[in-house]
Amino acid sequence: MTNAHAPAAHEPALALSAHQRALPTALPTALEADLTALRRGAAAWVASDLADKRGLLPELRRSTLAAATDWVVAACAVKGIDLSSPAAGEEWSSGPYAVITATSALESTLRTLERGGTPLPDRRVGRAPQGRVAVRAFPSLPKDVVLAGYSADVWLRRGVSIEDARAGIAGAVRDRDRAPLVTAVLGAGNITGIPALDVLTALYQEASAAIVKLNPVNARVGDALRAAFAPAIERDLVRIVEGDHEVGQSLIHHPDVDRIHITGSRSSHDTIVFGAGPDREERRLARRPILDKPITSELGGVGPVIVVPGGADGARGRDRWTDDDLDTVARGIATERLHNSGFNCIATQLVVIPADWEHADSLVAKLRGHLAAAPARTAYYPGAAERRDAAVAGHPDAVSLGGDPAAARALVDHLDPADASEPLFTTEVFGPVLGVVRLPSPPTGDADVDPAAFLDAAVAFCNARLAGTLGAGIIIHPRTRRALGGALEAAIATLEYGTVGVNCWVGPLFGMPGATWGAFPGHEVHDVGSGIGVVHNALLLDPAHVERTVGHGPWHPTPTPLWSVDNRTAHVTAERLTRFAGDDSVRALPAAVATIASYVRG
Numbered sequence: 001m002t003n004a005h006a007p008a009a010h011e012p013a014l015a016l017s018a019h020q021r022a023l024p025t026a027l028p029t030a031l032e033a034d035l036t037a038l039r040r041g042a043a044a045w046v047a048s049d050l051a052d053k054r055g056l057l058p059e060l061r062r063s064t065l066a067a068a069t070d071w072v073v074a075a076c077a078v079k080g081i082d083l084s085s086p087a088a089g090e091e092w093s094s095g096p097y098a099v100i101t102a103t104s105a106l107e108s109t110l111r112t113l114e115r116g117g118t119p120l121p122d123r124r125v126g127r128a129p130q131g132r133v134a135v136r137a138f139p140s141l142p143k144d145v146v147l148a149g150y151s152a153d154v155w156l157r158r159g160v161s162i163e164d165a166r167a168g169i170a171g172a173v174r175d176r177d178r179a180p181l182v183t184a185v186l187g188a189g190n191i192t193g194i195p196a197l198d199v200l201t202a203l204y205q206e207a208s209a210a211i212v213k214l215n216p217v218n219a220r221v222g223d224a225l226r227a228a229f230a231p232a233i234e235r236d237l238v239r240i241v242e243g244d245h246e247v248g249q250s251l252i253h254h255p256d257v258d259r260i261h262i263t264g265s266r267s268s269h270d271t272i273v274f275g276a277g278p279d280r281e282e283r284r285l286a287r288r289p290i291l292d293k294p295i296t297s298e299l300g301g302v303g304p305v306i307v308v309p310g311g312a313d314g315a316r317g318r319d320r321w322t323d324d325d326l327d328t329v330a331r332g333i334a335t336e337r338l339h340n341s342g343f344n345c346i347a348t349q350l351v352v353i354p355a356d357w358e359h360a361d362s363l364v365a366k367l368r369g370h371l372a373a374a375p376a377r378t379a380y381y382p383g384a385a386e387r388r389d390a391a392v393a394g395h396p397d398a399v400s401l402g403g404d405p406a407a408a409r410a411l412v413d414h415l416d417p418a419d420a421s422e423p424l425f426t427t428e429v430f431g432p433v434l435g436v437v438r439l440p441s442p443p444t445g446d447a448d449v450d451p452a453a454f455l456d457a458a459v460a461f462c463n464a465r466l467a468g469t470l471g472a473g474i475i476i477h478p479r480t481r482r483a484l485g486g487a488l489e490a491a492i493a494t495l496e497y498g499t500v501g502v503n504c505w506v507g508p509l510f511g512m513p514g515a516t517w518g519a520f521p522g523h524e525v526h527d528v529g530s531g532i533g534v535v536h537n538a539l540l541l542d543p544a545h546v547e548r549t550v551g552h553g554p555w556h557p558t559p560t561p562l563w564s565v566d567n568r569t570a571h572v573t574a575e576r577l578t579r580f581a582g583d584d585s586v587r588a589l590p591a592a593v594a595t596i597a598s599y600v601r602g
Contacts, residue, residue, distance in 0.1 A: 041236025089570025189215030301468010504553025
């Protein structure tokens, strides 16, 4: 599977012209001093015990809470969001809230290890298809009650036993004899919490100090991020810097940087690994990298959602999806495309439905309605208009549905599933464009669409035709799900994506700190696909043991999910939840209870 992910999409802080060589230049004196300090800090970090490493986390939680308002103000300024609008809730929840909840989950893991216990007790361990071990990652903490009805499990790779998994937990931070490391984090430009969460991954999954090179799009958030990570900066464990592509190149190749992590595009990854000159592709095909350091990555892709037919009469009976069912599903998919103005690697780009499904036209009509009715947002990310135009070119029936006139929302129906060159199959648009592909129904001998046969065909289509392996969704009526039994789990096991959401967008799964996030395993630097390695992972599982995260959500979510683009109180609720998550004191309990009750009531 290839990933022709557009170079402009959530680029890291690195952008070279086609003729520039990926060669280092001298770093400014201040950055040289930063790397020298980080090397000292890394050595002290490795030598410290678990209690000391755990002790940093509540400090980071407090400093992040203190910096939260400035963080959100800066992020909203970047994206043209009114602070008093519901859209500001996205910046609270995907920024400081995500970091605060991650510190709590990591602290729980380390505290359990300190006490001689395991973060993987028997009650949190189950089985997945073909002998895989499944580890419950969410819910895990009392405060996770804010997402009642949602769950997530990490599936381990086939052949990894629970004993293997327990032995591998927190391997890096428990090894006080390992060599100290410094990681250069090339941060994403779309979600401000991504580079912050990548820092926590470096510190606790890799036991490494980190220097973050911010994407220029998010440079004005730098001061807030430095305030949030002040306790780690004071210990010479973290530096957060701005600069041009030459600074990024110098960091990548500097002898005091041991490893690289990038969130961005495949093009940027390949420039780092194989150079930016005209011979880059030749070097890639010949497997002759110019980078001599380990690199991990999250590089996006084309995210599908498979809508399985069938309803109240089970697997093969009459399909009884109600109008309310269709509306709820369409409303959810609209959010999956339009969250953060569509500038998400976790966005749904393609809806896969049966061509002969009696509700196909109704669902598409409702999708058009919800896409058009969603609040207007600025298409703030560079290159949005060009990517949008390229995606709809050749589709004269594409429907424009409002939004920013410079890069209007678009729905493209009746995509040809046999067209291997279809841009919506091969390229992540990174903008508000949604495609619909209607798969021919497998022959069943009667007029009905067989849910199991369609699901298998849809999984095969996604695996073979779509670029990337990052995240995918499956929407299925509860009664159809029960009728399919183990066939659904078997289909999930066959679906080659690093995160799969069942009746749940992968977006909230990204924010569950105990879950892992990354591409489906198996990529290498010369054919990197959606990336290599995992992040988040607050259970501190050995990344080599992880296959994917599988999440589940309610059929009809109540209240309106916090991440929904039509949640009218998201900015108020998200700020309150952030303060609830960040305050460990007893005095915060009454306000916390009121906040949760208000959210649950909707």
